[in-house]
Amino acid sequence: MDNYKPTIYFNHNFYYDFSKIISADDRGLQFGDGAYEWVRIYHGRPFALSYHVDRLYRSMRLLGIRPVTAPDEFTEIVEVVIEESEVKEGYVKIIVTRGSGDHAFTIPRRNALEPNVLVYAKPINLEEIEKVQNGVSCITAIDDRGHHSDILSLNQLQNLMARAEAEKQDAYDTIFIKDGLVTESSHSNVCVVKAGVIWTPPLNEYMVRGVTRSLILTRVAPSAGVTSIDDSSEPVRLEDMMNSEEVFLTNTQDGIIPVLSIDGKSIGTGQVGEVTKKIQEHYTHLLKDGLP
Numbered sequence: 001m002d003n004y005k006p007t008i009y010f011n012h013n014f015y016y017d018f019s020k021i022i023s024a025d026d027r028g029l030q031f032g033d034g035a036y037e038w039v040r041i042y043h044g045r046p047f048a049l050s051y052h053v054d055r056l057y058r059s060m061r062l063l064g065i066r067p068v069t070a071p072d073e074f075t076e077i078v079e080v081v082i083e084e085s086e087v088k089e090g091y092v093k094i095i096v097t098r099g100s101g102d103h104a105f106t107i108p109r110r111n112a113l114e115p116n117v118l119v120y121a122k123p124i125n126l127e128e129i130e131k132v133q134n135g136v137s138c139i140t141a142i143d144d145r146g147h148h149s150d151i152l153s154l155n156q157l158q159n160l161m162a163r164a165e166a167e168k169q170d171a172y173d174t175i176f177i178k179d180g181l182v183t184e185s186s187h188s189n190v191c192v193v194k195a196g197v198i199w200t201p202p203l204n205e206y207m208v209r210g211v212t213r214s215l216i217l218t219r220v221a222p223s224a225g226v227t228s229i230d231d232s233s234e235p236v237r238l239e240d241m242m243n244s245e246e247v248f249l250t251n252t253q254d255g256i257i258p259v260l261s262i263d264g265k266s267i268g269t270g271q272v273g274e275v276t277k278k279i280q281e282h283y284t285h286l287l288k289d290g291l292p
Contacts, residue, residue, distance in 0.1 A: 007084035009119040032155030035059035091124040136172030143176035189213035193246035198228040212250040246273030278282030
């Protein structure tokens with residue numbers, strides 16, 4: 001942290017002070033009109049950057065924001081920002097807003113505005129990550145967020161409020177339930193373990209397409225010798241989760257987070273399960289190996 005030197009990329013230039021680049025008429029500030037990605041820096045390298053850039057492009061397409069930065073440009077920009085900021089363990093945040101313009105309460109035409117691109121890096125607290133990887137509690141709440149929750153947009157107010165409610169109850173996160181089915185938590189995907197098999201809700205418009213979730217299903221679980229059920233599976237019901245052997249969350253910041261209790265009820269033995277331990281171990285191996 002002592003060596004942190006903030007370096008910010010903004011629209012083809014590098015800056016060293018946020019106050020030089022934020023515009024009051026940016027639609028990201030005015031309406032949350034934009035998309036973002038949060039990329040883990042591990043040992044000075046961005047982890048799974050290409051996966052995050054692919055998801056960013058999907059969010060931009062669904063929002064109707066035209067791309068002005070090519071994927072390989074993002075790779076170069078991120079590498080420069082990390083190197084100049086001297087961040088070894090931390091994150092890179094990539095933000096693309098629709099651009100700056102008048103306070104028009106509508107979506108401008110695709111080419112009406114020039115999108116703004118912001119990239120910066122910051123250190124993270126590794127002790128906090130290690131702490132939650134030993135197990136957390138969660139609460140549940142009705143998922144009333146509506147459609148388009150699969151877009152990782154800048155407008156995250158409902159998710160933030162759900163997370164804040166969990167923290168008020170000394171819990172790590174809120175798990176959303178829609179019509180009796182598990183969707184996701186406020187900033188993580190949900191996995192349950194039954195009979196030693198990992199089940200996770202199939203992708204839909206009510207959940208973010210988590211990069212870590214994808215890596216668990218396609219790389220980590222197979223390498224750990226654990227069977228997982230993919231997106232063609234049946235939905236995960238609330239009672240399935242509450243009566244499962246294990247539950248864990250996945251997100252880019254904290255990795256694999258064991259859930260020991262939900263709404264005050266212990267999950268399984270109330271301890272970190274064996275399948276979750278295997279997934280944590282093999283995910284750590286993947287982090288160390290690196291992924292472009």
